[in-house]
Amino acid sequence: MGSSPFLLSLFFLAFISSTNAIDVKFSKPYNPLILPVKKDDATLQYYSTFNVGSFSYKANAVIDLGGPFLWLNCNGSYMSSSYHAVECHTNECSAAGGSIFCSGCDGAFRPGCTNNTCGVFPYNPYNNSVATGGIGKDNIVFGPRSWKVSNFPLACGIPEQLYGLCKSAQGMVGLGKTPVSLPTQIFSAFNLPRKFALCVPSSGRHERFGGIVFGGGPYYMIPYPKDVSKLLVSTPLIVNPVSTAPVRNEGDASYEYFIGVKSIKIDGKSVPFNSSLLSIDKKGVGGTKISTVTPYTVLHTNIYKALVKEFVKSAASKKVASVTPVKPFGACFDSKTIHSYKTGSNVPVIDLVLQSESVYWRIHDTNSIVRVSKDVVCLGFVDGGSKPTTSIVVGGHQLEDNLLEFDIAASELRFSSSLLLYNTKCSHFKDV
Ligand SMILES: *[C@@H]1O[C@H](CO)[C@@H](O)[C@H](O)[C@H]1NC(C)=O
Ligand SMILES: *[C@@H]1O[C@H](CO)[C@@H](O)[C@H](O)[C@H]1NC(C)=O
Ligand SMILES: *[C@@H]1O[C@H](CO)[C@@H](O)[C@H](O)[C@H]1NC(C)=O
Ligand SMILES: *[C@@H]1O[C@H](CO)[C@@H](O)[C@H](O)[C@H]1NC(C)=O
Numbered sequence: 001m002g003s004s005p006f007l008l009s010l011f012f013l014a015f016i017s018s019t020n021a022i023d024v025k026f027s028k029p030y031n032p033l034i035l036p037v038k039k040d041d042a043t044l045q046y047y048s049t050f051n052v053g054s055f056s057y058k059a060n061a062v063i064d065l066g067g068p069f070l071w072l073n074c075n076g077s078y079m080s081s082s083y084h085a086v087e088c089h090t091n092e093c094s095a096a097g098g099s100i101f102c103s104g105c106d107g108a109f110r111p112g113c114t115n116n117t118c119g120v121f122p123y124n125p126y127n128n129s130v131a132t133g134g135i136g137k138d139n140i141v142f143g144p145r146s147w148k149v150s151n152f153p154l155a156c157g158i159p160e161q162l163y164g165l166c167k168s169a170q171g172m173v174g175l176g177k178t179p180v181s182l183p184t185q186i187f188s189a190f191n192l193p194r195k196f197a198l199c200v201p202s203s204g205r206h207e208r209f210g211g212i213v214f215g216g217g218p219y220y221m222i223p224y225p226k227d228v229s230k231l232l233v234s235t236p237l238i239v240n241p242v243s244t245a246p247v248r249n250e251g252d253a254s255y256e257y258f259i260g261v262k263s264i265k266i267d268g269k270s271v272p273f274n275s276s277l278l279s280i281d282k283k284g285v286g287g288t289k290i291s292t293v294t295p296y297t298v299l300h301t302n303i304y305k306a307l308v309k310e311f312v313k314s315a316a317s318k319k320v321a322s323v324t325p326v327k328p329f330g331a332c333f334d335s336k337t338i339h340s341y342k343t344g345s346n347v348p349v350i351d352l353v354l355q356s357e358s359v360y361w362r363i364h365d366t367n368s369i370v371r372v373s374k375d376v377v378c379l380g381f382v383d384g385g386s387k388p389t390t391s392i393v394v395g396g397h398q399l400e401d402n403l404l405e406f407d408i409a410a411s412e413l414r415f416s417s418s419l420l421l422y423n424t425k426c427s428h429f430k431d432v
Helices: 005-017 091-095 182-190 301-317
Strands: 033-040 045-052 057-064 070-073 117-120 133-142 147-157 169-174 195-199 210-214 233-238 263-266 288-290 297-299 332-334 350-353 360-363 369-371 376-379 381-383 392-394 402-407 412-418
Touching: 033 182, 045 169, 057 070, 147 182, 182 210, 263 301, 297 301, 301 376, 301 381, 360 412
Parallel strands: 057 169, 070 147, 288 392, 297 381
Antiparallel strands: 033 045, 033 210, 045 057, 045 133, 070 169, 117 133, 133 147, 195 210, 195 402, 233 412, 263 350, 297 392, 332 376, 350 360, 369 376, 402 412
16 A cells, blocks of 8 residues: 555654654745634633633633623633723724613623724624623734734623533634624734635644744744645635524625535545535525534435445445444444554545536545544444534534634635645644
8 A cells, every 4th residue: 555645754753742843944924913712621612711801701712613792701710900891882883883772781881881882793602592681892912922903892691601511611702704704804903815714623632832823924834844834735715695693684694615526526526416405595595614612514315315425435445444433423443443643544535526527625534534443443423313404514624623714705715624644734834
């Protein structure tokens, strides 16, 4: 069996992770505007840290790629004299996606306790719960070089709203296509090109972080000697004309990120299912979106069943032995029959085929296979039933150690596929 670049790369990685001092000389100074991202291994959530307000309240917020804004539990230890509420029934309120209701409060003034405040609906997808809260503005500071944004819009949630979030989290931060999302606010605060790159790490055990880089490349990731943005493949971002948000106004388009998957292949062979599931209908149902709040890719049951069947068939032909599935997965394998990286992987590759046959997002073993015990690994996709709003929700496990650049201005997604192929990974951003 020949050794593909992928296998070599994994061998290499074992080497670079055991040495700390490796560095590469880059020709240009590199000073990205980056928000570090960490993974919580217990919940499989990704989060970032912000210092908020006049007393630098340190808050972790779970990243929701398709979320509308930053919301925090304001009834904890967040105190601030620089906080001010956005008034309801103002233009500023409608720009913030505010609702017709005004939020009020009986107590003394503090963040989250103000009158005549622009009302919004902080949403927690892990609990599927919507609260009501007011939107206000305060200063936030983040990143290794303490980037500061004044008057950053944030919504105030309540402590109950934190249910299901990782232990350290005090809220969630949205990266969606809204005027008040983190990327939009940062683009305008720093006058940056309207694009951001998301690179989520595969483990919270790394000392280093993954990150969100604002304003575009270059992206330098140790020890890869060149600009990672040169590796990226492009596909259009698609607008779903119907909002997929839990609370929405009629006529609103979705602010989540959809791409046009045309078919799925396993080891080059098409997975048979009704492809009308891959288009978005008039009601906004169907299609493919990307989500950081879904730990494993969720598929419409018809796609899921076909994928599992073909994957198991292809795996069996490569002498990978199936074992009894472990929930929530539908196909699991004896890990002893999976070849180690040094001798060559026999895990089938999954391709999400995009605008043409030659453009695909390849999902390699580290992104398709999940270890559930010492002896068992599973195909890391789950069944979304027969009536999901979106047919394919590409989830966290499939995104890890892939660099994704969301170019809002050009309405394009650019993706790297697994960075392990290039001997690097999301926790290896230079200077983070
Ligand atoms: C906020 O916290 C105070 C003190 O712990 C409590 O009395 C109050 O009910 C809380 N408010 C909300 C909306 O949870
Ligand atoms: C909001 O208005 C109520 C009723 O007028 C008042 O009791 C309360 O103190 C006000 N709250 C704040 C934070 O100003
Ligand atoms: C949401 O959180 C509440 C506690 O605040 C809990 O009782 C409820 O079961 C949770 N719902 C889901 C769907 O997890
Ligand atoms: C595919 O699904 C669509 C919508 O449910 C249906 O109209 C069509 O007949 C199906 N095509 C096939 C070949 O089953």
